[in-house]
Amino acid sequence: xxxLVLAAAALAILASxxxxxxxxERPVKVIVPWAAGGDTDNIFRPFVLPLxxxxxxxxxxxxxxxxxxxxxxxxxxxxxxxxxxxxxVHDYIHLTYYTxxxxxxxxxxxxxxxxxxxxSVLTASAKTKWKSLKELIDDAKANPGTVSxxxxxxxxxxxxxxxxxxxxNVKFKYVSYDGLAQRMNAILGGHIDLTDGNLTQKGKVDAGxxxxxxxxxxxxxxxxxxxxxxxxxxxxxxxxxxxGLLAPKGTPDDxxxxxxxxxxxxxKDPAFAASMKAQGTDVKYLGRKEYGEFLRKxxxxxxxxAKELGLLKR
Amino acid sequence: xxxxxxxxxLDLLQLKFxxxxxxxxxxxxxGGALPGVTITMTIIVVLPFTFGxxxxxxxxxxxxxxxxxxxxxxVTAVLLGIPGTPSAIATTFDGYTMRRNGEPGRALWLGIxxxxxxxxxxxVFLIATTGPLAAIALEFGPWEFFALxxxxxxxxxxxxxxxxxxxxxxxxxxxxxxxFGSDPIMSVPRFTFGTEFLRGGFDFLPVLIGIFAFAQIxxxxxxxxxxxxxxxxxxxxxxxxxxxxxxxxxxxxRPVLLLWSTAVGLLIGVLPAIGGSAASVMAYDQAKxxxxxxxxxxxxIPEGIIASESSNNANVGGSLVTIMAFGIPGxxxxxxxxGAMTIHGIQSGPLFMVQEAKLAYGIFxxxxxxxxxxxxxxxxxxxxxxxxxxxxxxxxxxIVLVLCTVGAYALKNTIDNVxxxxxxGVFGYALVKLKFPLxxxxxxxxxxxxxxxxxxxxxxxxxxxxxxxxxPISALLLGLSVASVLFSLWQRRRQAARLAxxxxxxxxx
Numbered sequence: 029x030x031x032l033v034l035a036a037a038a039l040a041i042l043a044s045x046x047x048x049x050x051x052x053e054r055p056v057k058v059i060v061p062w063a064a065g066g067d068t069d070n071i072f073r074p075f076v077l078p079l080x081x082x083x084x085x086x087x088x089x090x091x092x093x094x095x096x097x098x099x100x101x102x103x104x105x106x107x108x109x110x111x112x113x114x115x116x117v118h119d120y121i122h123l124t125y126y127t128x129x130x131x132x133x134x135x136x137x138x139x140x141x142x143x144x145x146x147x148s149v150l151t152a153s154a155k156t157k158w159k160s161l162k163e164l165i166d167d168a169k170a171n172p173g174t175v176s177x178x179x180x181x182x183x184x185x186x187x188x189x190x191x192x193x194x195x196x197n198v199k200f201k202y203v204s205y206d207g208l209a210q211r212m213n214a215i216l217g218g219h220i221d222l223t224d225g226n227l228t229q230k231g232k233v234d235a236g237x238x239x240x241x242x243x244x245x246x247x248x249x250x251x252x253x254x255x256x257x258x259x260x261x262x263x264x265x266x267x268x269x270x271x272g273l274l275a276p277k278g279t280p281d282d283x284x285x286x287x288x289x290x291x292x293x294x295x296k297d298p299a300f301a302a303s304m305k306a307q308g309t310d311v312k313y314l315g316r317k318e319y320g321e322f323l324r325k326x327x328x329x330x331x332x333x334a335k336e337l338g339l340l341k342r
Numbered sequence: 343x344x345x346x347x348x349x350x351x352l353d354l355l356q357l358k359f360x361x362x363x364x365x366x367x368x369x370x371x372x373g374g375a376l377p378g379v380t381i382t383m384t385i386i387v388v389l390p391f392t393f394g395x396x397x398x399x400x401x402x403x404x405x406x407x408x409x410x411x412x413x414x415x416x417v418t419a420v421l422l423g424i425p426g427t428p429s430a431i432a433t434t435f436d437g438y439t440m441r442r443n444g445e446p447g448r449a450l451w452l453g454i455x456x457x458x459x460x461x462x463x464x465x466v467f468l469i470a471t472t473g474p475l476a477a478i479a480l481e482f483g484p485w486e487f488f489a490l491x492x493x494x495x496x497x498x499x500x501x502x503x504x505x506x507x508x509x510x511x512x513x514x515x516x517x518x519x520x521x522f523g524s525d526p527i528m529s530v531p532r533f534t535f536g537t538e539f540l541r542g543g544f545d546f547l548p549v550l551i552g553i554f555a556f557a558q559i560x561x562x563x564x565x566x567x568x569x570x571x572x573x574x575x576x577x578x579x580x581x582x583x584x585x586x587x588x589x590x591x592x593x594x595x596r597p598v599l600l601l602w603s604t605a606v607g608l609l610i611g612v613l614p615a616i617g618g619s620a621a622s623v624m625a626y627d628q629a630k631x632x633x634x635x636x637x638x639x640x641x642x643i644p645e646g647i648i649a650s651e652s653s654n655n656a657n658v659g660g661s662l663v664t665i666m667a668f669g670i671p672g673x674x675x676x677x678x679x680x681g682a683m684t685i686h687g688i689q690s691g692p693l694f695m696v697q698e699a700k701l702a703y704g705i706f707x708x709x710x711x712x713x714x715x716x717x718x719x720x721x722x723x724x725x726x727x728x729x730x731x732x733x734x735x736x737x738x739x740x741i742v743l744v745l746c747t748v749g750a751y752a753l754k755n756t757i758d759n760v761x762x763x764x765x766x767g768v769f770g771y772a773l774v775k776l777k778f779p780l781x782x783x784x785x786x787x788x789x790x791x792x793x794x795x796x797x798x799x800x801x802x803x804x805x806x807x808x809x810x811x812x813x814p815i816s817a818l819l820l821g822l823s824v825a826s827v828l829f830s831l832w833q834r835r836r837q838a839a840r841l842a843x844x845x846x847x848x849x850x851x
Binding site for chain 2: 074099204
């Protein structure tokens with residue numbers, strides 16, 4: 029017992045070494061605002077390995093989940109802007125802000141780089157009768173408000189079906205299920221009819237337990253040649269979740285530059301690329317400037333989407 | 343099937359798989375024994391190492407952590423009266439009492455062997471029935487989950503020694519604590535008093551350590567101050583000798599208890615989002631209900647330890663079922679394991695057992711082998727663990743306090759959680775003084791969010807509240823909840839009649 033106390037104390041001292049020397053001279057913490065084992069966590073765990081090689085310093089992932097990812101967002105916002113706390117985001121940061129779930133927005137941070145892009149696939153339970161997107165839409169038109177959609181309310185999995193709802197002029201019923209794992213559980217049991225899925229669920233589709241109705245990409249995905257795009261079905265919708273790294277506002281310029289450099293090297297790592305392919309995700313690197321521009325545009329798009337869908341609370 | 347399993351076990355005995363498995367089990371035991379370090383945290387520490395390994399090596403290490411951690415929690419529970427992991431909560435009820443009665447070795451090894459038997463029995467069952475069990479779990483919609491959690495709470499309320507009313511109140515306290523912070527559906531802040539910190543709600547771990555550890559330490563202090571004569575004398579001559587065969591015999595002489603607790607653990611494991619803490623408390627309650635002498639529970643009897651420990655290890659087996667059958671994580675630990683598979687590009691899902699047979703049976707084999715390895719790790723460590731008992735309380739109490747505080751701080755690296763620890767320490771101590779049971783508080787804490795989320799989900803899906811009593815599984819579970827409360831009333835009355843003449847001292851927990 030005493031030994032353990034000593035070890036814990038030694039660790040604490042190691043972790044709190046003083047700053048000031050050349051960055052990075054102590055481990056860098058990356059806040060993932062969702063649980064370990066989720067989509068975002070699965071993308072960033074293989075990413076931090078080449079990242080720490082490029083940075084020459086340990087990078088630790090801290091999973092701070094809760095309330096649609098907004099607990100981790102607040103924690104990141106309140107962290108010191110010294111480059112030792114970074115924060116992983118995707119489009120939810122805009123959405124939770126405009127739907128009034130959180131008061132943190134992308135502009136509270138400095139962009140570093142984007143890393144990946146995961147296209148959405150409209151996924152139906154095998155317990156439903158729809159074999160195609162058309163059958164679903166026809167059914168939804170005939171019985172408005174009966175098709176249930178599992179979603180993290182106010183986040184991307186809520187917006188993607190909402191875009192279809194609007195384009196096809198139908199009405200869905202939303203049920204709150206935070207995170208893909210919970211939604212998969214419910215959809216396999218037939219407790220919800222539809223959800224926003226992605227290519228990682230291909231195994232369940234092959235087993236006949238789920239159906240991919242349409243993919244929200246410009247062209248069909250090579251892994252899913254039989255799944256039509258929403259565009260070819262007559263709905264002008266492209267939807268993908270872009271994930272990237274941010275740092276708290278006020279982080280020094282040279283540190284951001286160093287991080288971006290490391291990021292641009294890390295995305296080229298073949299093991300990372302292989303892992304992204306296995307997860308149905310594209311590597312999508314944008315540097316500081318480009319990612320900042322992307323976020324700004326994306327923010328406007330999300331704001332107008334929220335407004336059009338009647339979810340805007342600001 | 344068992345042929346494939348045999349091959350897998352032989353495969354796993356190769357050094358390249360055995361080494362990660364042994365290391366994982368060892369790390370798991372240590373992480374499990376440290377209060378404030380959960381199995382999930384331990385497995386996340388192991389995760390990065392598994393990227394460079396072959397998938398089965400990584401999963402073997404993680405399975406070892408899971409099994410070792412579920413058993414490791416009992417060490418702290420028995421020796422210090424603080425659950426090392428939440429899943430060892432019910433082990434403190436009789437385990438710590440038995441240690442105070444001067445039999446720490448017996449208590450420790452009862453727990454270790456019960457973990458092993460429960461885990462192995464659960465494992466065999468797991469391998470034989472993965473499919474059908476998981477299919478039942480899928481039938482659970484929000485209505486059924488809501489009813490199940492109510493049932494769990496009602497069972498534990500029945501544990502109360504003093505009065506049913508205090509049990510019910512204690513459960514309500516637990517539920518109320520979970521309403522602090524942002525609501526789990528739309529993040530509407532509740533009871534945050536405008537503070538940033540409370541928007542995230544209270545973290546479970548500091549609350550748990552506060553209520554259990556602090557209350558435990560305070561009662562220790564009272565005893566030191568008061569009658570150091572009798573208490574000191576008892577602590578000075580603890581029986582450290584362990585008759586292994588006798589302990590094993592004690593467990594095997596209670597086959598119904600062992601099987602029943604294992605079954606409870608498995609079932610809770612298969613159902614997502616509940617976990618070992620509920621399994622241990624529910625199995626303890628079940629054991630008390632089927633016992634002919636329920637009044638002896640809490641006085642340091644082997645039944646209490648066996649029920650809690652066999653069920654929390656069987657729970658591990660149950661959680662693995664859902665991964666195997668559906669590629670859905672049953673709890674936070676299996677979510678990390680699933681993440682590791684995804685990173686390696688392994689498609690999880692119903693075809694997993696067919697497409698990745700080698701890996702699937704490898705995980706089964708790792709699970710089965712982790713149990714004997716856990717026994718060896720424990721046997722080597724037990725000598726050191728048991729010395730804790732001989733450490734004078736004046737030295738031990740501050741050390742435990744420091745460990746708990748470090749654990750609470752380390753969770754999110756914030757001092758706020760240390761205040762939470764202090765706050766709930768005082769709260770827990772007050773509850774103990776007022777003779778409120780702690781188990782319902784804890785279960786209320788564990789289940790509060792889930793009860794709320796599933797209630798809201800059910801009503802979002804269909805606003806008709808009658809569905810709770812017209813859907814068969816949900817109706818059955820709610821009916822059982824009522825029956826459970828009535829049963830404990832009846833049992834209490836019968837006990838009162840029988841023990842009318844005998845004077846009895848109520849235990850603290």
